[in-house]
Amino acid sequence: MTLYIWRHPKPMATDGCCIGQSDVAVDKRKLKRLAHRIERFVRRHQLPKVIWVSPLQRSLKVGQILAQRGFACHVAPELAxxxxxxxxxxxxxxxxxxxxxxxCADFAHFAPDGGESLQQLFERVENWLNDMAAQNSGQKPVLAVGHAGWITAAKTLAAGQDVPKIAADWPASVAYGERQDLSFLF
Incomplete structure (x- = not known):
């Protein structure tokens, strides 16, 4: 299965903040620009007009713009x-x-109060990828708008690697609006 996933645009007023599932706003122009890039990519590669997004507005709103342009937009909490x-x-x-x-001492398994560990994130990512592959027998590419941590976990899984055990092994985040092309064998 091939996954084309774009990181959402840069949110407003979040510098220096720990942002995971906080629902932060994004400039409307940036949302429209990313939607336009996705639309052009789909048209150029003759892909199905189907997009998966997380319920967080920095991803969801890109999907809503694409829905107005004829895309089927599916919201998946697993993409948060x-x-x-x-x-x-x-x-x-x-x-x-x-x-x-x-x-840092237990990078893979530590979870802040009320949160999830990296191990739990990886399991959530892997389960969603398995579900997507099963739904279409891995034949059609899947398009999504996601988040840096989620995308990094998916890239790690695509490379056949385990959850990083130490913080120094966590790779640099994908840039805002950047697309990652990932292949998975299921």
């Missing part, structure tokens, strides 16, 4: 960014140093 629990929406500087140290 990692849940940082009580950290979500806080300035990184305001999160207790000991909690950050605890996360």
């Amino acid at each position: 960014e990692i849940n940082f629990g009580q950290w979500d929406g806080q300035d990184w500087a305001q999160i207790a140093k000991q909690e950050i140290d605890d996360w």
Whole structure:
């Protein structure tokens, strides 16, 4: 199965913040620009006009714009960014140093209060990918708008690698609006 996934546009007023499932706003022009790029890509490659998005508005609104342009838009909660629990929406500087140290000491399995671990994120990503492959027998490409952590987990899985055990092994995030082309064998 091939997954074409774009990272959502840059949200407004989030610099220095821990943003996972916080529902933050994005400039409408940036949403429209990404929708236009996706639409051009689909037309150029003659792909089905079907897009999967997370319920978070920075992804969802791109799907809604595409729906107005004739796309079938499906909302999948499994596509949401990692849940940082009580950290979500806080300035990184305001999160207790000991909690950050605890996360780094058990990078794959630590979860902030009320949140999820990287291991749980990877399981959620893998389950969704398996469901997508089963729905269409892996024949049609899947198009989605997602989030940096989710996309990084999918890239790691596509490379046949495990959940990183230490923070230093977490790769750089995909840029806002950037597309990743991932292939999965199921």
